[in-house]
Amino acid sequence: MRSTADAVIIGGGVIGSSIAYHLAKEGVRNVVLLERHSFCTGSTGRCGAGVREQWGSERNCRLAQASINAFEHLEEELGYEGDIEFKQKGYLILAHTEKEWEQFKKNVALQNSLGIPSRLLTPQEAKEIVPILNTEGMLGATYNKRDGHCNPFHTTWAYAQAARRLGVELQYFTEATGIRLEGGRVVAVDTTRGTISTPVVINAAGPWAKPVAKMVGIDLPVYTQRHQILATEPTGPIIDPMVMSFSMGIYCQQTPHGSVIMGMGDPNEPKGYDIGSSWEFLREMSRLILRILPALESLRVVRQWSGLYTVTPDAHPILGGVPGIEGYYQAVGFSGHGFMLAPAVGRIISELVVGKTPFIDITGLDLGRFERGELQVEPSVV
Amino acid sequence: MKRSVEERNWLEQRNVIVCRCEDVTLEEIRRAIAQGATTLDELKRLLRVGMGPCQGRTCRELLARELAEHLGKPVAEIMPPTFRPPAKPVKLGLLSRMVENAPRGDEGSSLEGGESR
Structure with a gap:
């Protein structure tokens, strides 16, 4: 392992790997990426693999929009020989309550003003997109054809391999154990394989962002929470878009591979690091999904798992540096939608590190917003 | 026409299906290992091996043997995959x-x- 680097990234998920690639592309090539396990073992590899730009806040919309633009050409950009399985068959977001419907009207107006081609649909129009949809009790839906699915493993691997070719050292199975500061500046990172002298460290540790931030004395206002998910056996094409309901707290999408992936947010789930699987989830998930997609009844579940959301008080990530700790940057607190924002976030963080103005304005996504009390909560989350 | 040993091996790798649920060949597995995969879970993430209906019961040991051979370690030292x-x-x-x-x-x-x- 290198003993001196220009930057050290903590976290080998999609965020850390995207940052590694973008830093190298900016010319910062003496970079070490530290990952306690292997690539995609934290939240990335456990996520629902959805990609959408239908958000309720301008900041999330802009980050997602730029990321989808990047996903469209990612294999080419990264020189990836595999398939990241990016498909744009849309997100269909269902409204069952008046409150949702009112929010969706605002969301679509905001999205359209930013150039996102989402639209409001009647239940009948929604059924034309997903013929097996049960529209009973539905008030309407929103749909955006640019949303879709992407394979988190291949995307992360593609970023990591591209970064490696540009000179980044990928140190899997290596844990960061401490960050050394001198006079308010980052000077080194301690790891289970030795110390790396570096003026820059980037916290991209996903669910472990909080303990990593503690290494420089920051108490991040985030908590972790289990979200469960399942996959069925593959079947022929039956659902094009991601089907999602915020009031039911569920989402469901068929991957290009043919399996159907579905997950649920349980409001009673305790905070913490439990990533076990429960049979209660299988029961609740199947009950909810069969209400809106009853034709899935005979599909077999082949796998269930869970992963952690790292949630901030306003469901927006915390990006950038922190005043008083020179050389420390963070890209944390994605609140369940980090994978789909990774292309834009990687570029933004690398631009900050080299002293450029980020290509997307990230005012209000800094850590200081919580102290200032300037929170605009993202309403559209599962 | 007589085929060289290399050619025969290549044909063999390309055609041998190791994961029957997901139709993954020995050639694909060896390519992923050459790219840096060192554990069964990494092979799963890249190739879906062991993620089908049989949950890896058929291919797990074959994969472990491939990894062990490439890494020059005994099979017992290959990290077991996550069971779901x-x-x-x-x-x-x-x-x-x-x-x-x-x-x-x-x-x-x-x-x-x-x-x-």
Whole structure:
């Protein structure tokens, strides 16, 4: 392992790997990426693999929009020989309550003003997109054809391999154990394989962002929470878009591979690091999904798992540096939608590190917003 | 025409299916290992090996042997993969009819019960 680097990234998920690639592309090539396990073992590899730009806040919309633009050409950009399985068959977001419907009207107006081609649909129009949809009790839906699915493993691997070719050292199975500061500046990172002298460290540790931030004395206002998910056996094409309901707290999408992936947010789930699987989830998930997609009844579940959301008080990530700790940057607190924002976030963080103005304005996504009390909560989350 | 040993090996790798659920060949597995995969979970993430209905029962040991050979380690030192429930594929319809408050460890019989929805 290198003993001196220009930057050290903590976290080998999609965020850390995207940052590694973008830093190298900016010319910062003496970079070490530290990952306690292997690539995609934290939240990335456990996520629902959805990609959408239908958000309720301008900041999330802009980050997602730029990321989808990047996903469209990612294999080419990264020189990836595999398939990241990016498909744009849309997100269909269902409204069952008046409150949702009112929010969706605002969301679509905001999205359209930013150039996102989402639209409001009647239940009948929604059924034309997903013929097996049960529209009973539905008030309407929103749909955006640019949303879709992407394979988190291949995307992360593609970023990591591209970064490696540009000179980044990928140190899997290596844990960061401490960050050394001198006079308010980052000077080194301690790891289970030795110390790396570096003026820059980037916290991209996903669910472990909080303990990593503690290494420089920051108490991040985030908590972790289990979200469960399942996959069925593959079947022929039956659902094009991601089907999602915020009031039911569920989402469901068929991957290009043919399996159907579905997950649920349980409001009673305790905070913490439990990533076990429960049979209660299988029961609740199947009950909810069969209400809106009853034709899935005979599909077999082949796998269930869970992963952690790292949630901030306003469901927006915390990006950038922190005043008083020179050389420390963070890209944390994605609140369940980090994978789909990774292309834009990687570029933004690398631009900050080299002293450029980020290509997307990230005012209000800094850590200081919580102290200032300037929170605009993202309403559209599962 | 007589084929060289290399050519025969290449043909063999390309055609041998190691993961029958997901149709993954020996050639694809060796390519992923050459790209840096060192564990069974990494092979799963890149190739879906062991993620089909049989949950890796067929290919797990073959994969471990490939990794061991490439890394020059005994098979016993290859990190075991994560095992995911359910042990056997179960229909969503059946799961939705599981009875409330079924005692733990008795899910099997509660599945048979079939409370009406």
